[in-house]
Amino acid sequence: MKENQLDEIDRRILRVLSRDARVSNQKLAEAVNLSPTPCWNRVKALEEAGFITQYVALLDQRALGLPDTVIIEVTLDRHDDEIFARFGNALAELPEVIEAYLLTGEYDYLIKVAVSGTEGYERFLRQKLYKIPGIRHSRSTFALRCLKRVHSVTP
Template sequence: MPSETKPIDAIDRKILRALRRDGRLSNNQLAEEVGLSPSPCWQRTRRLEAEGYIRGYTALLDQEKLGAPETVIIDIMMDRHDEAALDNLGRAMAELPEVLEVYLTSGEYDYFIKVAVNGTKGYEEFLRNKLYRIPGIRHSRSSFALRCLKQGGAPIPD
């Protein structure tokens, strides 16, 4: 049975901020940073994980070193909006390694996707060989990101 979610307090927020900044902190380092002894820090961190405040841990990878230095933002308009079309696009996006993020959106376009590619040639290959082969896409519009000014996770309230 899932545990009941408790509101977070100032110490929980300190733990979340510290882990967002460096998810590799040991429990002892984290405890020292947030002003707790190791045991209560460990208990709080496990509670934050169990209650879903912390969904997991990951490494930030360098796109450029991995051969995909360009980030492209693509807005997609679909032909249809039924459940089958939504499911199909979701499955297709999950299978494409270039796709970093996908959002179902309101407004003129139906989806916002963020992809990593190797320049304009890599982007053309992605469009022609992958994106445009997905049934149901009526129109897309693209923008190359010039520079990332901020990258981060969910906001942590004060």
């Protein structure tokens, strides 16, 4: 099943599930105007085709004591496969890292981290990020407010 093979019912299913992954099959079927069995079969087909990759619980970083988001741009001192692999693996191990992207352009990585204020950010830099070998330069920006947050595209 490819993106262009999705019909409007499939798209409605994906929209409902992207807002509430815990919705019961009965309520999902009602929301998309299907009976429960065909709805369940469509969800399973969407999972098998890779349109639905996982179901998650979204945690509130403020409630967890990490109310601040910092965007960090990082340039590495070398650009070889070993350095990229080591750096990427190290980032994946840091619980404060919410997202990390390998980039084109001036910086090699864009990293989004959750911290508790400037002191928490300084601890993250000194005790974790700067302990990863290979960083030549970084630039950081504190987010003032999140204007939009979605966790996947909406069909």
